[in-house]
Amino acid sequence: MEQKFVTIDGRDIPIEGEKNLLEVIRKAGIDIPTFCYVSELSVYGACRMCTVEIEGRGLQTSCSTPPEPGLKVKTNTDAVRQIRRVALELILANHERECTTCGKSTSCKLQDLSRKMGVDKIRFRSIKKPMSVDDDNPSIVRNPNKCILCGDCVRMCEEVQGIGAIDFAYRGHDTMVQPAFGKGLDHVQCVYCGQCTRVCPTGALTPKSEINDVWKSLQTAGKTVVVQIAPAVRVALGEAFGYQAGELTTGQIVAALKMMGFRKVFDTCFSADLTILEEGNEFIHRLTEGLPLPMFTSCCPAWVKYVEQHYPEMIPNLSTCRSPQQMFGSVAKGVFAAEMGLKKEDMIVVSIMPCTAKKFEAKRPEFFTDGIADVDHVITTQELAQMINEFGIQFRNLKPESLDMPMGFKTGAGVIFGNTGGVMEAALRYVYEKVEGKTLENPDFHEVRGEAGIRECEVKLAGKTYTLAVIHSLANAKEIIRKIKSGEKKYHFIEFMSCPAGCINGAGQPVNFDPSYRKNRTKGLYEADKMLQLHKSQDNPYLKELYATKLGEVGGEKAHHLLHTHYNARRRMKGKSMVILDGQQTDKLEIRVCVGTSCYLKGSQDLLHHLARHVAAQGLQDQVQVKATFCFEKCDKGPTIKVGGKTITHCDVAKATAAVDKAVEDLKKV
Amino acid sequence: MPHVMLRKFEKVCAIVEKYDNDPAKLIPILQEVQNEYRYLPEEVMTFVATTLGLSPAKVFGVASFYAHFALEPKGKYVVRLCDGTACHVKGSDGLLQAMRKKLGLDEKSVTTPDMLFTVETVACLGACGLAPVVVINEAVYGQITPEKAVALLDEIRKKEDGTHVSA
Incomplete structure (x- = not known):
């Protein structure tokens, strides 16, 4: 077949399946500027930065132009430069230009492109009124004053994560990106994955900082601060100090943390090994006892929140294992504090995570023991880089130091947790040996590795075939759950991670514009596994000792108490109820019928009609108030209604009318 | 007039059903719902979003875009x-x-x-x-x-x- 070309600034560049002209231009080595173009999202064509001149067509946005053979494209004419500069000036006019105090400064695309395009004055004045900052949640800060309306966050949340917690609202110069009805992110269905902050080109969406809390803990007399480092951090932190993505800097991180005053520097990979033993064991237990399958991993807090909100009926499928972060916290305070001769309340546990949702996870009430948080502060990789800079540590000159024992010792299985497929592979390394009863010679399961958002494979264990799946991005999770529910697919075990490519691409990782960073970080973790002496969690000697001396059996009672948890159905939206009937009497009976998604799908709307008609038919309308409300967080047992103070789950018309009649009778007696 | 709210709610259910719970019909659905309430109350928009399988942020986005839709109650x-x-x-x-x-x-x-x-x-x-x-x-x-x-x-x-x- 004849090769087809487009001409870019006089050079013929072959078309090799690129979906738009912009990709061809970038292939030609020209870094065309964009705000609203993110290759993993749909094309929006709003920011006009990628405008080019095409012979015979005039000025066109290259992101939304298909690469047709024979096109003659100029990327740097007077007209093109003029358009880009004016577009930037207009964006900057309405942007809160407080760069010196902005968390995104130096990693901001707007700042970067303004400098590159030589914008040196802004001729337009701002027409925006200051808007309030939304930071009432533990993970994300939303500052609409810095939003440039590129919509990257909106498309990320809807297309990649399938959630749609934020969207454009209003019109013209009033347009803004916000959660429904202008609520805060903590009042809507946001799962705190933070992928919106990852694609936000400005400081409009940023991870919430806990740095000051950590400094304070480090300087409080009588407190011993220990720290855990998540797997994905070690292959990304270096990027903030000029290293390539994927370069391991564990030793320098330890050295830096010691300089800052952390007493013990431990590794989340240790508790990842612990997770594997518990989770692998739980999987075998589920298989043999006929408990709910497929089993879903539960390491990713955004995924767990997503299930609680969107698929409460699937909660029994979630592994009861705490995530490695939380297992670390409960073992550190529940076992290790005593070993160090410390009272639990005198130990502070800090986590360094690639993730914004981990901040939310640490604050879940399930992870407080006797009123004390198992993990006190969670900072992101970005925040650690900030702390290193704040302290004045010359990271590149640090001599590597080693992690502390025992909780700093890990096998390669714990390290690959940060990659999509890593948890599954680590689990297989354990389950294989446990079920087959023989040594696994080659620990690599290449069939679960890869980049695709939905990957499936089969493994044979003791003569039986099991179907596994590895999923990343929540829109893919939605798709796979649909298939499970329709009976189209059957699986035994599924790994879920919310972020595309897994934790290495978490929202807390350093901002990186290089398209190959993801691959390099992934590779970095697999190489780190290779370099370690041990590759199977069950071979971790300190873990064996922990079980032998403290925890008892894997999956046993003590282990269960410290290492497992439970989940709850969770409402998506916080908001008002709809009043359907409102009686005149003052001491009227309150009847609330849930019309949230789960209950709605189970027929709560019909229930509401019948109930309202029953009330009218009995002449009770003055004595009751009937409301359609959103979610009692009992979605797995829906439809749910509340009559007076009494909750009725699995409700039907007969149950509902009987309950109302009885409550009205009781009210009369009083 | 205790029956007014019930009648309105039943009407909203009927409107959504008339359009086969089709999210592509969001605008005509909101128009008819607004005819009932004379504006679009937040809780009614949340309910419409639920019935259509859309995110409430999307429904609010559409409702707030068009001047025709009222987000606050209007006078007689x-x-x-x-x-x-x-x-x-x-x-x-x-x-x-x-x-x-x-x-x-x-x-x-x-x-x-x-x-x-x-x-x-x-x-x-x-x-x-x-x-x-x-x-x-x-x-x-x-x-x-x-x-x-x-x-x-x-x-x-x-x-x-x-x-x-x-x-």
Whole structure:
């Protein structure tokens, strides 16, 4: 077949399946500027930065132009430069230009492109009124004053994560990106994955900082601060100090943390090994006892929140294992504090995570023991880089130091947790040996590795075939759950991670514009596994000792108490109820019928009609108030209604009318 | 009138059903829902989002985009004052000020506390020959002066007070 070309600034560049002209231009080595173009999202064509001149067509946005053979494209004419500069000036006019105090400064695309395009004055004045900052949640800060309306966050949340917690609202110069009805992110269905902050080109969406809390803990007399480092951090932190993505800097991180005053520097990979033993064991237990399958991993807090909100009926499928972060916290305070001769309340546990949702996870009430948080502060990789800079540590000159024992010792299985497929592979390394009863010679399961958002494979264990799946991005999770529910697919075990490519691409990782960073970080973790002496969690000697001396059996009672948890159905939206009937009497009976998604799908709307008609038919309308409300967080047992103070789950018309009649009778007696 | 809310709710359910719970029909659904409530209450939009399988942020995005959709309750009489070029030139601004002053309204508060009047401006009503134009609910008044406008408001209030007294 004849090769087809487009001409870019006089050079013929072959078309090799690129979906738009912009990709061809970038292939030609020209870094065309964009705000609203993110290759993993749909094309929006709003920011006009990628405008080019095409012979015979005039000025066109290259992101939304298909690469047709024979096109003659100029990327740097007077007209093109003029358009880009004016577009930037207009964006900057309405942007809160407080760069010196902005968390995104130096990693901001707007700042970067303004400098590159030589914008040196802004001729337009701002027409925006200051808007309030939304930071009432533990993970994300939303500052609409810095939003440039590129919509990257909106498309990320809807297309990649399938959630749609934020969207454009209003019109013209009033347009803004916000959660429904202008609520805060903590009042809507946001799962705190933070992928919106990852694609936000400005400081409009940023991870919430806990740095000051950590400094304070480090300087409080009588407190011993220990720290855990998540797997994905070690292959990304270096990027903030000029290293390539994927370069391991564990030793320098330890050295830096010691300089800052952390007493013990431990590794989340240790508790990842612990997770594997518990989770692998739980999987075998589920298989043999006929408990709910497929089993879903539960390491990713955004995924767990997503299930609680969107698929409460699937909660029994979630592994009861705490995530490695939380297992670390409960073992550190529940076992290790005593070993160090410390009272639990005198130990502070800090986590360094690639993730914004981990901040939310640490604050879940399930992870407080006797009123004390198992993990006190969670900072992101970005925040650690900030702390290193704040302290004045010359990271590149640090001599590597080693992690502390025992909780700093890990096998390669714990390290690959940060990659999509890593948890599954680590689990297989354990389950294989446990079920087959023989040594696994080659620990690599290449069939679960890869980049695709939905990957499936089969493994044979003791003569039986099991179907596994590895999923990343929540829109893919939605798709796979649909298939499970329709009976189209059957699986035994599924790994879920919310972020595309897994934790290495978490929202807390350093901002990186290089398209190959993801691959390099992934590779970095697999190489780190290779370099370690041990590759199977069950071979971790300190873990064996922990079980032998403290925890008892894997999956046993003590282990269960410290290492497992439970989940709850969770409402998506916080908001008002709809009043359907409102009686005149003052001491009227309150009847609330849930019309949230789960209950709605189970027929709560019909229930509401019948109930309202029953009330009218009995002449009770003055004595009751009937409301359609959103979610009692009992979605797995829906439809749910509340009559007076009494909750009725699995409700039907007969149950509902009987309950109302009885409550009205009781009210009369009083 | 305890049955009004129930009737409205049942109507909303019927509207969504009429459009086969199809999210692509969001705009006509919102239009009909607004005909019931005269505006789009937050909880009703959340309910519509649930029934269509859309995120509430998307439904709010659509509802807040179009000037036709009201996010706040409107008065019994919606006064639409044309501020298109022709009406503007013929002094619509003076009209607006007069009516706002009469009703104690401003740019931010557009509805009287007794929920009787809402005063809005629209870009063009297409009746430029009659400029300046005011539309109150469905009735069109052309070549109106500030005095005439205030008289119209007085007349409506008098009528309404009368119905209240007789009731």
